[in-house]
């Protein structure tokens with residue numbers, strides 16, 4: 724019988740803020756009629772204003788699916804063998 728010890732490498736999860744990464748954004752869909760507000764980047768206020776105006780024009784439409792989109796990146800933590808092979812990001 725062969726016995727081995729495997730040590731898990733540590734990784735860190737965080738927001739991807741690289742130059743080549745899209746900014747993410749916000750959007751909302753009315754659950755009554757499917758209308759969608761224009762998606763925005765990094766500012767949810769215009770989407771909230773759209774939802775309020777949409778309900779103002781359609782008083783029975785009061786529920787929305789709000790989506791906040793972000794991008795994540797997993798990077799090797801200190802001591803992870805992949806840390807030394809990763810090129811520094813700009």
Ligand SMILES: [Zn+2]
Nearest residue numbers: 753755756784
């Ligand atoms: Zn609606």
